[in-house]
Amino acid sequence: MDRAVAVLVAIAVVLAAIAGYLAYVHQAPAVRTVTVTSTVTVTQKATRTLTKTMTKTVHLIVAYDGRGVKIVLKRPARRVVVLTSYWAEVVTALGRADTIVGIGKYVKYDQYLPESVRSKPSVGSEFSGVNIEEIAALKPDLVIMDYGWGKCSEIIKRLESLHIPVAAFFIRGVGDEVKAIRTIGVLLGAEDRAEKLIEFIESRYQVLRGIASRIPAGKRLHVVMVDAYSLLRGGEITVYSNTSWGRSLLDVGAVNIALEKMPKSKWPKIDFETLLSWNPDAILVAGSPSTVQKALDKIISDEKWHALKAYREGRIYGVPCWGSIGGVLDWGPRDIIGREYIASILYPEYYKSIDWRRDMETLLTRFYGVFIPEQAFASYGLRWMEVVDLLGDHVRIPRHVERVVDFISYQLDVALHAMDKLVGISKYAKYNPVVSKAYPNVTKIPSPGSSFSVNIEALAALKPQLVIIWPWKKSVVEEIERLGIPVIKVDVKSYMGVKRLIWLLGLIYGRLDRAEKLIHDMDSIVGMVEKRVAGIPASRRVRVLYLWSSPTTVQGGNGTVNDFIVLAGGVNVAAGQYPDKAYVHVDFEQIVRWNPDLIVIWWWARYGPEKLLKDPKWRAVRAVEEGRVYKEPFYDHWGVGCSLFILWLSMKMYPQLYKGLDFMKIADKYYEEWYGIPYSAVAG
């Protein structure tokens, strides 16, 4: 007996020892982390001291602008006035948008610039003159502007008389562009970033020149680039000669006839007979996206243009320019993208490796800090435009889209006011709660099927100009394409994907303005959420599980809902294990293992929280135990409502962060704005 007791005690002691050791081992890393953190703090302090010393020793900043004028600053410019949008874009791309204190009159129309820059006080324009007093009142330590046209030289003279440093540029090609960026980089103390931007531009320029040099002399197209506005106005036509744009034709391996004939002029005017006598191989119509479209329409309707070789051979193209969305060619960082555009449209067979849309998206994302995806950009022919769908495929569609069959994104069509363009719609559309309430006439739109199966003859009978479909089945897409109807394929996996889709639809329907406003609204809600949850450390983030049609079918790490959970500040517990799944059927035990804090049930599911709450086995899951099981208020993941869903999710995760916020009120207002019906009419 005694011996048995002794053995038991011995075992107990050993176990206690092991437990103690384990506890120690578990604690150890925490202690180590503390040490590391303190080291970091010390290093930071040291660096700060070092920087201070350096600023004391570095005395002056010296740079030369486009005129060769030496500019001397005591320290990097902190109060900058930019008179044109492209120099504002350069400043923004160099990460110094916050230094801009005043802008030229037209800068505010540049949609690639952040709102903060566009709303700065206007001081006039280079074209019609500036108010020098206003500029002086802004106490700028640098003015960035052009020289060589308009009232530039007068403005420069007056600014310099006031001892305000001026950096002025005129661009005749990518080389000038690079120099200007480098100078501005130095003046703003953003040399590193300037070099990165230059690297982005130069590497692409080299590829372009490399390909251009391989185009044989016999294949060099003789091209004229005309100004769309002058063409619309009638009378003499402005053409681009010895300017950056005029010279861009040489960069891509073409011959600019205007430059050959009038090498001294920048923007010469010619009459139509001259153009006819030049009889170019191709004509580029440059201007703002909307002017370009109108100019191309005019060429189609004005029969005198039909005498041109370029017209007969279908080589008249639009080149969207400047700062409204869709504009590609401009001075500043986008100059290189514009060249890529011209290269691709003149010589598609040579420039296959170049993807100007993707480069544009990269430039905007990486340097401008805005998300305007490749789907927002089209290239224009006389009768067509080419867009890129959600699968990244290039699709050529008519420039004016009036007859569309939409199998998938009809809910967004309602928000974009594009329902009048639909001649056919998915058979499921009339059961969609939003569509049926917001657009009761949906029942009058014929339905040739759905993304799953299409009645090809019924579809053909509707004579659509394009079809928008979810490419669930490759054969369905191919069948439609065989009819010669362009197919836009739509698949969305993230919040960004939703935005891509909205841009694309806006572009197709000619509703970019509404698309932009919609995205702005969505971003403002999501931005508010992101700001509120930003400070939550990873360890305190709410762990969420999203359930689909059955309580054991869960959302994995792939798909919109996963992205929404992350944006709402949560952690999708299923994402780690199933990173590339959207719907996963899992074992109940797996859910107990994850032990989520919050469970959200799909709106379409046939069950609700009560099913989980009444089944005793679910009590092993923390979310159920604590009663944090919710059915989402509505299902609108691919549309306008996704930002509301993100807000709702975040409010369920962190109610303390949203005290006093009335979700339904926000949602109702938002839905009224975009669908014309309150959220409460469909949600619940």
Next chain:
Amino acid sequence: MTSPLVAEGLEYGYAAGRPVLAGAGFTAPSGMLTCILGPNGAGKTTLLRIILRILEPWRGRVTICGRDWRTIPRKMLARLVGYVPQSTQTVFSYRVIDYIMMGRAPYHGVLGVPGRRDEEAARKAARLLGIEELLDREVTELSGGQERLAVIARALAQEPRILVLDEPTAHLDVANRIRVMETLKTLLSRRIIEAAIATMHDPTTACLYCDHTAILHKGRVVAEGPPDETLTPRILARVYGVEFRRVPLDGREVVIPLRLHGR
């Protein structure tokens, strides 16, 4: 003594207006092997099916052990008449003992399961047919003759008073044919069964084993009586269209088919 089985005026057809049996009738005398003879398509099997009440005749009746067979419940009928079909098609294989035991069905209700008494009966039936050593084999493993004996054993397990056999010798080799027919004779002589009715298409075999014959032709019995009187070359020529000759054999006569009639 009444005959164990009397059939009268049986009419039946598989399609309306085209009778297979047109007033057929015969008597199976007690202690005898009654042979129903006729060429293919004469209606022999149909006749047996009516006797077993698998088919309901249009007209006519059968009297079994003195009772109209319509008044006998199916289960009771199965205790009176045991049936040996021409060929059995068991999809699933059973052990021979289990197979024979199925003959005990008429002694059980719907929820019944055979017991020791039934196994005794089955073994006894097997013993009578000399197939005890086969009892643990699978039915599907048996030879043609063995299988036929097993089926007869199953019918005997019903402990019937009358045994009805459809072409018991078909598809059997000579030795097995003799074994089966001799077994039938033994069963009758030992009074294990009161009467046996077998259909046959071969008059020669009938001559050798039968005690009583009914010749079926175009749905009617054209001759009934002892083989000597019924199996005459004249009748057989009419029924089979074949010329037969009577040949003496061990003090009796048998008929042997010679050639097609009229050649």
Next chain:
Amino acid sequence: MSPRRGLAGFLTVASTPLVILLSLFLGRYPLPPGRVLDCLAYALHLSHSPGEAALAIVLLYRAPRVVAAAVTGVALSVSGAALQSMLRNPLVDTYILSIAAGAGFGAALALAFLPPGFPVELLAFAMALAAFFTVLAIAWGWGGGSIIALVLSGVIVNAFFSAMLSLVKYFAPNPHKLASIVYWLMGDIGQAAYWPIVARMLALTLPATLILLALRWRLNLLSLGDEEAMALGVNPARERLIVAVLCALLAAAVTSYTGIIGWVGLIVPHIVRLATGSDNRRVILYSVFAGATYMVLADDLARTLLPEELPIGVLTTLMGAPLFIYLLRRAGRVWR
């Protein structure tokens, strides 16, 4: 009974409780065997609670799920064995009674058009029986209850309800409902892992199973064919009707809760026949145990084989097809 068959029978019977018990130790949730034993002891009031999560996993999830799987296996196997015998056809199971087609149609109908509160299994059950009674009406009303009439009407009604299912899928008001229907059709025992559902399944299947067990020798007689069965004093049309009703009830009861699980009713009776011979006195009895074991094992695989749960209906079919080929090669002589 031969010693080999005796052993096979014993192993079959013994395997069931063993597999059921072992299955309680299997799962994605990490529970050492000791904890599982603690849970079982707690259930028998022998020890203190080993923790909420462990208890929920073992007693409220694994246990009802394993039992539901066992009940499903029993129902499908016994009805499959009975139908094969009575139709003298080793290649049928309850699909010939159009149970799965009917249940699938009913479930789809509920999933597509009825409000979320409506229990799917109710319409699945009702439609399974409706399909079955259509088969009955054709087979008995028009074909006199013969084997060929039953098989033919089964094929016809099957085709009809499959087409109706496609129609429901086609007219489903949105693709999400379509997805739910597809999921349902693939089968899921997990949705029956809830004691009240298990109790309902048991209440529906236990009486029918017991009656079929009692009828097991009659199935031998039916397997001889109508003529011989009648000669043995059996009324085959009547008894076939009884068996068909019982089989339909069994299959409908489990299918409406678990979705369509194919091939179990086909495979298990064949395995049993290979082990113990074709006599239904053994086949039906051992199908109860073998069916339970097979289904529980299949569900164990579905639960644990891959990180995500496999649809049980797909798994049983994937397992069944090659197994069936093997059985055909091994056992060609057992039936013919």
